[in-house]
Amino acid sequence: MALLRDKTPDWVPDRARVRTALFVAVLALLLFDVLRRLLGESLAPSLLTGYLWNGLVFGLVIGLAGVGLSLTYDLLGFANFAHGDYISVSAFVGWGSTYLVAGFGDFDPLNLLFLGVGDTVFPRDVGVSVTNTPVAVLVGLVIAAVGGAAVALLFDRFVYRSMRKSGAIALLIASVGVAFTLRFMLVFLFTQDTFGLTVSAWAYELSLPGGTVNVSAPELLLVTVAVVSMVSVHLLLTRTKLGKAMRAMSANRDLARVTGIPSERVVTATWLVGGALAGLAGFMIALFQGTINYQLGWTLLLLVFAGVIMGGIGSVYGAIAGGVLIGLVTRVSQVWIPASFAEAVGFAVMIAVLLTRPSGIFGGDSL
């Protein structure tokens, strides 16, 4: 194919090198512009720090959600469009539990579990926040992870398992079906309303020239949870037999099976890990935003895809790094572009990566 089409004369430089040079040049230009703005005082240092901190926190959530997506994409060979809705469902389950624990005895448990749909319970009455009700938040976090794992496993059993031999596109379309089923079950149970979740929590005000940057307790919890779970995944992959099996399957599925790795059991474990991480991400993103609605995961999904593709599909570390990069890009781009385009910028970066380096910016195909 390449032989047939390649009529490029010799003097034209290597395409990949031109692309890299162009990329570096654009990056340098943007960096230069940020410096210029910082010195010229059209951009306050506090504002830039705020963007960076916010982008890092948001990016960690995307990275956390991306690990599961990346693993299943690689192992089963299809883009799971339902991953975003695993995030939403487990977030609802987790927050329902948090409300149940925080408001038990004071309100009707059923109303608490449904986050006070129909204006029966208000967030200010329950008063959930990381510093006010740490136990409730932690319980919710754990239950969200369990819920995410359960949902992922359930749909693998009922939908994907019997389709292992189907093509990637058939699985992709089926996952879209799963996504819509889950999303509109949430609408059925919780309506299309957006629920406020928390009251304000403790925050540290970092004063910088030009204003202050708030580093809040939810954000600190989020960073902690993200780092702890990423380290755990790293340990799982490198120190355990299961992790070794997962890596082997990812590298070469057939060879792994020949050596006697029980592939179905590894797939199940992968869904469990991925679903649990999606659950954590869902709970944390709701905590970060302070609100929740049925589109929580769907709006996140394309950004998660962006992170996964940037990091290279199948690479856990790539997914985390890609997620953080996407988070930073969507926030720092606000230096130049209005905030309403934040998501669009993330998508545009993803398209650019797909077109130029479909195997991810870190290259390689390692887990």
Add this chain to the structure above:
Amino acid sequence: MSGATDPIASRLPDPLAGYWERDIVKIFGTLGVVYALYLFVGFLLGYDLFGQLNSLRRLTFLVVVYGIAALVVNLHWGYSGLFNIGVVGFMAIGVYTATILSRPVAGQNPTGSLPGFGVPLALAVVAGILAAAAAGYVAALPSLRLRDDYFAIVTLAFAEIVRITFKSSELQEVTVFGWTFGTGGGRGIRTFSNPVRDFFETTGQPLVAAVESLGLDGQVVTDWAFVFVLLAILVGTYWLIARLSASPFGRVLKGIRDDEEATQSLAKRTSSFKIRAFVIGCAILGLLGIVWQGASSGYITPGRFLPELTFFIWIAVIIGGAGSNTGTVVGTILFVGLVLEGPAQVRRVVDEFVGLSGTAPTFPDALGALGGGNVDPILLYVFDQTSALRVVLTGLVLIWLLKRRPQGLLGDRREVASSIDLEERVEKRRQSGSEATPQGGDAD
């Protein structure tokens, strides 16, 4: 056409099965059955003639607009193997371009809403179609060499970027080189007046008056006339795509779909074929956006171009079977008639005949009542939520189809993956000896 694999033909008695072979019988047979169902529901609910006509018009309208979009998806996916899940994006570009161009110039604005460029409607429509085609070119040109799933993600992201752009408050109203125009942001924008409606308010007024003298609402004439205009577009699209797929151009497309490298080795420039097919489809989508979202209601918002709509269109194609125009239309009729509009009809009938007492504004309320031994509130709640439940139903239908019948009811593509699985065929032939019927052949 598909003979042995067609689940309907195998259940029909022989004389009828012979008729069923014809495409036109398939389409009108299905439509007739769905119409009869709706008339029956209307009869149960005690609709008068106007009510019946209106209920059928709504059904026909949805079948036609979904049908056009589904045919385009079939051209993209069923014939060319291009996994486009950004359908709404191209529709949005078409209708927004036409609207912004056709809005009256600032200063001579009768309605006092957003100004535009004052281009005559016919020209604006052409520009909208061209803009959608150009967007298709821009979106597809670099992404053609991507894998199917990456192509899907790119088109979806493209459609979302389009929606976010039209939604942003920054572009709500802008002034460039003295021209003031805008997208209306999240609040949306008033489009142009519907030419069909205008016709019946002026030249066609006597016709409306004649119908009104029969004791009917004159609105029926206008609404049905508009549906017939859309139907003409559907027939035109069907004809165009059927001609395309039967032509040498179409055969190359099918070749690409089944095995791109083999087609390349026959000295076909596959990327050029793919991009042409994609751009043609996007142009039709632009036109559809204009006549569906723009003309029918007179108002558009970015919220009308959510990915859900693309998903609905896709499932219509999958029910019918990708790779078959007839299947696509039949699938659309079934999807719109039974899945999209069906739950609401069932709800109306139940509301009419089953007396349910009590109220259940939320699910916990209904659940609480159920715990108290009262079943009515939960049923009421379920019926209140039909719009959410029909999407759940759609999702379940989709999953079930892909597990049981991935080729759809009348699909020509035996499998959804790109290359032909020869092994399975050899296997089948070996099992059933020489009697085996060939499957998955061409439609023509």
